[in-house]
Amino acid sequence: MGLTSASAGRGAALSDRSAGGRSLPVVALAGNPNVGKSTVFNALTGLRQHTGNWTGKTVALASGRCRARELELVDLPGCYSLDPASREEAVARDFLACGQAAAVIAVVDCCCLERSLALALQILALAPRAVICCNLSDEAEKRGLRIDFALLSSRLGVPVVPCAARSGRGLDALLSALDAALADETAAPKAEYRSFLPGEGGGEASVACLAECTRLLDGVISRPVHCRSSLTERIDRIAAGKYTALPLMLALLLGVFYLTIIGANYPSQLLSKGFTALEGLIRALFERLNVAPWLTGALLDGMFRTVGWVVSVMLPPMAIFFPLFTLLEDLGYLPRAAFCTDRCFRCAGSCGKQALTVCMGFGCNSAGVVGCRIIPGEKERLAAIVTNSFVPCNGRFPLIIALSSIFLASSAAAAAGLTAAFVLLAVFVTLLVTFILSKTLLRGEKSDFLMELPPYRPPKLGQLIIRSVLDRTLHVLARAVAVAAPAGLVIYAAANIHVGNGSLLSAFCAFLDPFARFFGLDGAILAAFILGFPANEIVLPIAILAYTSGRSLAELGSYSELWNVLSANGWTWVTALSVILFSLFHWPCSTTCLTIRKEAGTKWMLLSMLLPTAVGFILLAALNGTIRLVG
């Protein structure tokens, strides 16, 4: 899902640092996907750069200061060789080839040295100073593998250090080896490995390189590995089993939503009570200080209330959803989900890796769009970008869950079932639109689909919770609040600045009303969707503000109060269903739009806005037309 500041922000920080200020020696980390490269990076820097257990997680350069040395570490995207097949692999190659790095830490996986050593040889051909970090040595020991690191080191002529980055074992030795390598003034790239660098040939360099690995490893490994870990094999018997895989996937989907709904209910009420009490206190303080009523209104009824709403409705579900999702991600379940559903994506004419970007979209569509870089074919990548916002992001789940719980479902289990059904509908529409695109605008040659299924790895629960709460939950919440506060102010102003015989907001709502009514919405809802362009999270709060401008709410954010306000404004289950559908299928938020423009260009951004909106209006017209006919 990659929903961290790491994927977006730190690449920029890197170029800032090299442009000015004190420049530290740069050490690059390179390696295959799934060898625990990001874990090594995190252990060395202490940065909580998010690491997911899937191929091609790092899509932008993350960098950080080494904790124990005066070094700048750069985490390169995982790749299998220095022959770029997809955009992110090109990033790693370019960085190594341009010579910016003083040294390279080549991370390899002890459990599959026969493959992961190949990239290390290519790195040795380019980089003058390198250290080989044999990660996951603990896992290799558990599997009974004995590796003669000293022999390998003498054969290669570079330090080879066994590590278990998860527990921090071997990192000191790695840093010492790095010190020695950096101090070596006469170091040069290994010319004898230059022929392993992929050129124009059809992979002959890779064959030679892997054959060399086999030769180098002869006598180094106690026995060749031609089996999977028994844990992974046992889990996959169920997670990818013929009869169990799809029911398990459905059960996980339902389970995640059920836990989110059940778990979020009480803290949401508590938070909303807290905000209401706080609002009362501030109001009393303002009265004592003789603050002008218009200012009190703007700050409390506009800004504070919108922020309070966003926090109390969004924070609890996110604080539950994100850790659960991160758990599945860290375990390595998501590639299995892609493996099991690939046939659907193949039938839709798309790359199986789109299943992964769809999953990323559940967290944040903007992150999902960036994640589409893992798709090698240009046309399939564009299709995945354009359709990414068809799946609901975390900013839209609270609305879907709240409206399902209030208007459509009588129990938490039913609400979870409905939410899961909406998600399945969203995935179905994603596939349908992808299919149409692959037959029309994005017709053409299909690229291949090769996806690694990494072994399951037990996640570290403590780290997982800290990371998902700090990096994801608070990151997303901060963005929502940053948008909600000024938006609340503007909406309040619009609701209280009078033109003619109504407010600016009511005039806007009234203008939209006839059009919106046709689709089962009303002017206030459509206005809320338009004004909520900066962030989906604030759509419902804006609608509430439009309905209640000037009046005070007993307890903002609670479901019963929400029901009172909405039903007083003529909402029925049809309205709720229409709003949920429109929330699923309308233009993406401004952040996602800007990301799409950056990744694919203005033309595709406009299409990405147009397509979901068209689907939304068509669905709503069909739904409401049918209901009018029947009723």
Add this chain to the structure above:
Amino acid sequence: MAEKGVFPLGGLPLGAEGTIAAVRAEGELRRRLTELGYFPGERVKKVLVSPLGDPSAYLVRGTVTAIRRQDAESILIREAGEWD
């Protein structure tokens, strides 16, 4: 090339092993397969089949990779027993 005992990778039963005899893929697919160790002489084992029948996952050089049947057609193998 109807060599005896040689068949496409997709025909390998679940859990069975074979030795790669030839890779007929071209261009990008060939290059990516080669990087992962799919070239003549390597041992390969089918470890998983998707519940929807396609793709399947194969173990080569300690790594499990999902390959669609259509792409797996281009890889020819011999069953391990016959070869050595």
